[in-house]
Amino acid sequence: MNGIVLSGFADTFEKCFIREDRYKLLIDGVFVTIKVALFAAVLGLLIGFFVALMNLSKHKPLRIIGKVYTDVIRGTPSVTQLMIIYFVIFATVDWDKWIIAAIAFAINSGAYVSEIIRAGILSIDKGQTEAGRALGLSKRQTMTLIVIPQAFKNVFPAMGNEFITLIKETAIVGYVGLVDIQKAGDFIKSATYEAFMPLIATAIIYFTIIKILTLCLGRIEKRLRKSDQR
Secondary structure (H helix, E strand, C coil): CHHHHHHHHHHHHHHHHHHHHCHHHHHHHHHHHHHHHHHHHHHHHHHHHHHHHHHHCCCHHHHHHHHHHHHHHHCCCHHHHHHHHHHHHCCCCCCCHHHHHHHHHHHHHHHHHHHHHHHHHHCCCHHHHHHHHHCCCCHHHHHHHHHHHHHHHHHHHHHHHHHHHHHHHHHHHHHHCCCCHHHHHHHHHHHHCCCHHHHHHHHHHHHHHHHHHHHHHHHHHHHHHHHHHC
16 A cells, blocks of 8 residues: 555656656746845845935935835735836836846835834934944944944844745746746646645745745854854
């Protein structure tokens, strides 16, 4: 009985991943997912930083722009934003699909990152700013050399969680024709009429990527804590 089960499992495995080199779809999908997520994370961090400064600005027009941006992005589904950016805003732009998708995710992530950074900056005691000014530093120098480094340490765990969330959200890039991990699994499922194994493989790949990333972020966080204790 066990032999029959193992034989059936092996046949299904061969059908889903070995036959016609279908495993290569998943490997290529991993690279697409990581590429989109990394580009989106870096660009989203830059967007989020500037939007956070806008939301903390003393100039009302800047605060209004920042608030409208965060409200609109956080109040609409990421898949809708992706399709608007790809099929409407960048419809006539001859760029690679993954770049446009990464920009869409960066714009989405930037809204959440901006709130994380804003909260981190506000968490720093005002005495730190006053001390910097007392030392003769300008507002910009005080923010750059004193406030932001401390705020970064405070918000690092939340930023890590945002990056992890971003990786999982990229599973919708199939809507614009990109073959990521999820779309590769869907292709295998459609070609073999086997649902269980492609979906399980997709889940395992996502879990593995996120687990590795979580461990790496955890180590960095421990080092940041040790530097605070010295």
